[in-house]
Amino acid sequence: MKTRDKIIQASIELFNKQGERNVTTNHIAAHLNISPGNLYYHFRNKEDIILSIYEEYARNLLLDTFPKVSPEIKPFDAVILYMDAVFQALMKFRFFYVNLPVLLAKNPVLREKYVEVQYTITERLTEMLNALRDADMMIFDEEELPDIVSILRLINTFWLSFYQTQNENAEINDSVFYGGVLKILVMIRPYITDSAMDDFLAARKMYRERYNEALSLA
Amino acid sequence: MKTRDKIIQASIELFNKQGERNVTTNHIAAHLNISPGNLYYHFRNKEDIILSIYEEYARNLLLDTFPKVSPEIKPFDAVILYMDAVFQALMKFRFFYVNLPVLLAKNPVLREKYVEVQYTITERLTEMLNALRDADMMIFDEEELPDIVSILRLINTFWLSFYQTQNENAEINDSVFYGGVLKILVMIRPYITDSAMDDFLAARKMYRERYNEALSLA
DNA sequence: AATCTTTTTGAGTAAATACTTTAGAACTAA
DNA sequence: TTAGTTCTAAAGTATTTACTCAAAAAGATT
Numbered sequence: 321m322k323t324r325d326k327i328i329q330a331s332i333e334l335f336n337k338q339g340e341r342n343v344t345t346n347h348i349a350a351h352l353n354i355s356p357g358n359l360y361y362h363f364r365n366k367e368d369i370i371l372s373i374y375e376e377y378a379r380n381l382l383l384d385t386f387p388k389v390s391p392e393i394k395p396f397d398a399v400i401l402y403m404d405a406v407f408q409a410l411m412k413f414r415f416f417y418v419n420l421p422v423l424l425a426k427n428p429v430l431r432e433k434y435v436e437v438q439y440t441i442t443e444r445l446t447e448m449l450n451a452l453r454d455a456d457m458m459i460f461d462e463e464e465l466p467d468i469v470s471i472l473r474l475i476n477t478f479w480l481s482f483y484q485t486q487n488e489n490a491e492i493n494d495s496v497f498y499g500g501v502l503k504i505l506v507m508i509r510p511y512i513t514d515s516a517m518d519d520f521l522a523a524r525k526m527y528r529e530r531y532n533e534a535l536s537l538a
Numbered sequence: 539m540k541t542r543d544k545i546i547q548a549s550i551e552l553f554n555k556q557g558e559r560n561v562t563t564n565h566i567a568a569h570l571n572i573s574p575g576n577l578y579y580h581f582r583n584k585e586d587i588i589l590s591i592y593e594e595y596a597r598n599l600l601l602d603t604f605p606k607v608s609p610e611i612k613p614f615d616a617v618i619l620y621m622d623a624v625f626q627a628l629m630k631f632r633f634f635y636v637n638l639p640v641l642l643a644k645n646p647v648l649r650e651k652y653v654e655v656q657y658t659i660t661e662r663l664t665e666m667l668n669a670l671r672d673a674d675m676m677i678f679d680e681e682e683l684p685d686i687v688s689i690l691r692l693i694n695t696f697w698l699s700f701y702q703t704q705n706e707n708a709e710i711n712d713s714v715f716y717g718g719v720l721k722i723l724v725m726i727r728p729y730i731t732d733s734a735m736d737d738f739l740a741a742r743k744m745y746r747e748r749y750n751e752a753l754s755l756a
Numbered sequence: 757a758a759t760c761t762t763t764t765t766g767a768g769t770a771a772a773t774a775c776t777t778t779a780g781a782a783c784t785a786a
Numbered sequence: 787t788t789a790g791t792t793c794t795a796a797a798g799t800a801t802t803t804a805c806t807c808a809a810a811a812a813g814a815t816t
Binding site: 339341366393418419420421422424425431434435438467468470471473474475477478479481483484485486489502503506507509510511 | 557559591636637638639641642643646649652653656682685686688689691692693695696697699700702703704706720721724725727729
């Protein structure tokens with residue numbers, strides 16, 4: 321692996337474990353047994369590392385794995401895939417989401433890229449819910465849709481932060497992931513039509529089982 | 539005003555304006571034209587200041603203004619009062635909520651007090667929703683209630699953070715507050731019974747008007 | 757082998773930061 | 787008035803932190 325990539329991987333690891341604030345460029349270099357000068361040969365500064373992490377990894381994870389609405393994919397599966405993509409990014413780059421407002425305030429370029437991704441997510445999520453409505457699986461007022469999408473994004477974005485405020489040094493494992501998915505399901509349940517309710521309850525049952533399983537393994 | 543109080547007030551102001559991370563004890567002292575030594579006479583360190591802000595101000599704002607369920611207060615008004623208390627605290631101590639996971643991770647005593655307050659809020663909010671259900675104004679599965687309460691707290695806690703990630707250097711005014719209230723109303727609408735829907739829609743209408751008014755003033 | 761380019765080292769620095777210490781001023785109560 | 791207590795100033799210091807730079811090592815090209 322190239323030094324540049326090693327720096328990025330080590331940074332993600334250390335940031336997640338110790339918090340971005342507590343990890344200095346010198347720490348990262350020491351962790352990799354390279355010199356600070358070497359690190360600064362590859363990155364202009366610490367912000368540049370964070371920006372690169374988002375730009376080269378998180379951004380792509382979010383956008384590429386996002387399911388497109390298409391005839392081949394059933395609407396409900398699309399939602400499942402969506403949750404997978406979002407929560408996966410959330411777990412892998414948790415240092416980022418746990419400190420989101422501070423990091424974005426400090427780095428306008430990062431904010432710009434973040435807002436751009438969020439805009440795309442909003443669009444795709446809206447398409448997705450509209451597809452579910454067209455398939456008579458969900459029902460909601462047209463005027464409510466933007467707010468529902470907003471709340472779903474809010475839950476996604478801050479689920480891990482919320483979890484961490486409640487649970488002291490709790491290990492981050494799959495149960496946290498499934499716990500987040502279950503919250504999303506609670507949120508959308510009232511909008512599920514009778515005809516789709518069986519499908520919905522089956523999906524919820526599956527995630528509850530996975531949640532309990534992950535809990536017992538931890 | 540005593541020096542100790544001046545330090546607390548100035549800290550709240552500077553933390554909110556510039557972010558806790560960017561405000562040092564020396565900055566606070568300089569802002570007040572006192573010496574660093576003076577500041578350290580009143581507080582052991584910066585964490586001690588943050589802890590005192592939460593303990594002496596935010597905590598009490600949250601707990602004291604929280605409406606108790608009582609025969610004199612109509613259930614729906616209780617929810618309105620609840621939202622007022624929570625969002626008011628959110629605005630006044632926004633530096634705290636915008637950086638919540640990091641601050642709590644760094645300071646276990648703070649976390650303990652925070653979790654304690656959250657526990658009380660969960661209890662009161664549960665009482666409140668139960669009262670609304672008993673008054674036939676809301677309907678929900680008993681098993682769903684804890685999750686609904688959780689999501690409401692999540693929206694409350696991170697509404698401002700979410701807002702800030704979306705809107706660059708946007709001024710924090712009343713429209714942000716009302717925007718948060720409206721999100722809460724979207725969240726609970728599906729659980730409102732037919733008999734209470736008129737009351738609910740009237741409340742929503744009022745908050746929408748206030749929201750638009752605050753927006754046009756900004 | 758010689759030359760050029762890329763990568764890496766490691767010692768080093770300037771600035772920032774959290775915090776200390778000593779001494780004296782101001783207030784308080786007998 | 788005096789003795790005790792509380793408060794404040796001023797001048798620090800030890801550490802951390804982000805970042806630099808000259809020179810050497812490693813790699814590529816001809």
